[in-house]
Amino acid sequence: MSTTEDYYTILGITKNASADEIKKAYRKLAMQYHPDRNPGDKAAEAKFKDINEAYEVLKDDQKRAAYDRYGHQAFAGGMGGGAGANPFNGFDFTGSGFADVFSDIFSEFTGQGRRSKQRSYAERGDDIRYDLVLTMEEAFSGLEKEISITTSKICETCHGHGTADGKEPPVCATCNGSGKIRTQQGGFFVFETTCPQCRGAGRVVLDKCKKCKGSGKEKLDKSLKIKIPSGIEDGTRMRVAGEGEVGKNGGPKGDLYVFITVKQHKLFERYGVNLFVEQPISMTKAALGGQFKLKAIDGEALDVDIKPGTQPGDRIRLKGKGMHYMNSDKRGDLFVQFKVVVPTKLTAAQKECLQKFDDSASAEEKSFWSKLFE
Numbered sequence: 001m002s003t004t005e006d007y008y009t010i011l012g013i014t015k016n017a018s019a020d021e022i023k024k025a026y027r028k029l030a031m032q033y034h035p036d037r038n039p040g041d042k043a044a045e046a047k048f049k050d051i052n053e054a055y056e057v058l059k060d061d062q063k064r065a066a067y068d069r070y071g072h073q074a075f076a077g078g079m080g081g082g083a084g085a086n087p088f089n090g091f092d093f094t095g096s097g098f099a100d101v102f103s104d105i106f107s108e109f110t111g112q113g114r115r116s117k118q119r120s121y122a123e124r125g126d127d128i129r130y131d132l133v134l135t136m137e138e139a140f141s142g143l144e145k146e147i148s149i150t151t152s153k154i155c156e157t158c159h160g161h162g163t164a165d166g167k168e169p170p171v172c173a174t175c176n177g178s179g180k181i182r183t184q185q186g187g188f189f190v191f192e193t194t195c196p197q198c199r200g201a202g203r204v205v206l207d208k209c210k211k212c213k214g215s216g217k218e219k220l221d222k223s224l225k226i227k228i229p230s231g232i233e234d235g236t237r238m239r240v241a242g243e244g245e246v247g248k249n250g251g252p253k254g255d256l257y258v259f260i261t262v263k264q265h266k267l268f269e270r271y272g273v274n275l276f277v278e279q280p281i282s283m284t285k286a287a288l289g290g291q292f293k294l295k296a297i298d299g300e301a302l303d304v305d306i307k308p309g310t311q312p313g314d315r316i317r318l319k320g321k322g323m324h325y326m327n328s329d330k331r332g333d334l335f336v337q338f339k340v341v342v343p344t345k346l347t348a349a350q351k352e353c354l355q356k357f358d359d360s361a362s363a364e365e366k367s368f369w370s371k372l373f374e
């Protein structure tokens with residue numbers, strides 16, 4: 001109960017009003033104060049609630065009699081509502097009554113007929129998934145790719161209704177099209193369960209279309225071109241709107257989701273827009289310095305300098321030679337980390353060279369130590 005105003009006053013009728021007069025008064029006011037006609041108007045919304053509350057009681061002979069006798073007190077439920085004196089405690093006002101009555105009357109007004117009372121029969125189509133594997137090079141440059149998907153279209157035989165005669169299936173008699181069954185227990189709790197007859201659909205297909213076996217759709221193989229932006233990351237999910245399965249009974253199509261996997265590169269490791277590569281260099285190149293060639297992700301041949309005295313694990317950064325930022329010309333960097341390779345097989349000549357090198361280094365070392373302790 002939200003209002004304390006007299007129900008007859010709310011509806012603008014006398015205490016002797018007939019059932020017909022009550023209904024007429026309600027209909028007129030409900031249209032006038034309906035929230036759809038007064039968007040954002042709180043006062044109208046409150047008034048609309050009061051009108052419905054009043055009608056809910058006055059349209060029911062039993063409740064009206066109780067109201068005439070006890071006033072609002074007749075319906076003051078809950079704690080401390082004078083339970084002893086009130087035989088009507090526990091009336092379910094938010095249950096079945098209100099919504100049904102209102103949609104009955106209001107649907108006449110909006111011209112939607114009885115359909116508005118039923119569950120919406122249209123259903124959105126299912127989404128479909130397509131897995132696309134790209135090479136790192138493809139992810140770098142972006143591309144247009146033609147893919148083949150299996151989706152569905154409306155069954156031509158039954159026009160999507162799933163019925164043998166191709167017409168809309170009849171409204172379920174068990175639930176009257178709502179798809180739900182309400183049961184009241186002890187006059188207090190209202191249970192709502194899915195209708196077992198139509199399994200919630202609100203309609204029952206008795207004779208199924210032979211072509212689609214009642215699903216209302218048929219398989220459709222199609223190919224379509226999708227544009228993959230440059231710089232796309234592994235694990236990206238691209239949504240292609242409206243390329244999913246067909247909807248049921250005029251419902252919208254689902255979407256296509258393309259799940260992108262970017263394969264590992266044999267050379268480069270990717271960290272966002274940056275690339276990383278480990279470059280083995282010889283012990284002598286590390287000591288003396290030099291150059292090596294490296295093929296970048298875009299195919300460019302890079303001449304990379306090795307500084308004399310490069311240590312194992314030293315890194316250099318090649319600016320702008322990494323991956324693209326998504327949908328941009330801007331690029332990340334390429335990091336090269338040096339791995340100094342120590343030879344394991346030496347020819348006699350090489351051994352001799354290295355021995356000479358070692359002798360000179362030792363001599364240098366000796367003179368260093370001797371100077372220190374002189």
Ligand SMILES: [Zn+2]
Nearest residue numbers: 155158209212
């Ligand atoms: Zn069919």
Ligand SMILES: [Zn+2]
Nearest residue numbers: 172175195198
């Ligand atoms: Zn049903």
